[in-house]
Structures are given as structure tokens and as C-alpha cells.
Amino acid sequence: MDCSICEGPIEKVQxxxxxxxxxxxxxxxxxxxxxxxxxxxxxIINMKR
Structure with a gap:
């Protein structure tokens, strides 16, 4: 699966x-x-609005 932001691979964590x-x-x-x-x-920015 690839990242929807940077299009790099999503690494498996455990x-x-x-x-x-x-x-x-x-x-x-x-x-x-x-x-x-x-x-x-x-x-965080959105929480401050």
C-alpha cells in the first residue's frame, strides 16, 4: 500500500x-x-480554530 500524501510505501509496523x-x-x-x-x-491547527 502506498501513502496517499507522498505516494511512498507504507511500512508494516508489527x-x-x-x-x-x-x-x-x-x-x-x-x-x-x-x-x-x-x-x-x-x-492541531484545526483544533485551535
Whole structure:
């Protein structure tokens, strides 16, 4: 499975290979790097609105 943000591969973590929820960036799945650098910061910004 590929990341819906950077289009790179989503790495398997233990038995989980579906990555992270990419909302609110898009409705797909994302890798850990994009989750930490794009998705979570955007969620924090949205919480402050």
C-alpha cells in the first residue's frame, strides 16, 4: 500500500500494514512520516480554530 500524501510505501509496523488515517489532508491512508509531519500538525491547527 502506498501513502496517499507522498505516494511512498507504507511500512508494516508489527502486524499493521494499513498506515495511518490521513484525514483531514485526504480520505486515504498515510505513512508514519507524513502522519507526523503533515497530518498531526494540521489536526492541531484545526483544533485551535
Amino acid at each position: 502486524d499493521w500494514d494499513l498506515g495511518n488515517n490521513a484525514e483531514p489532508v485526504n480520505s486515504g491512508r498515510c505513512c508514519n512520516k507524513c502522519n507526523e509531519s503533515v497530518v498531526i500538525p494540521l489536526r
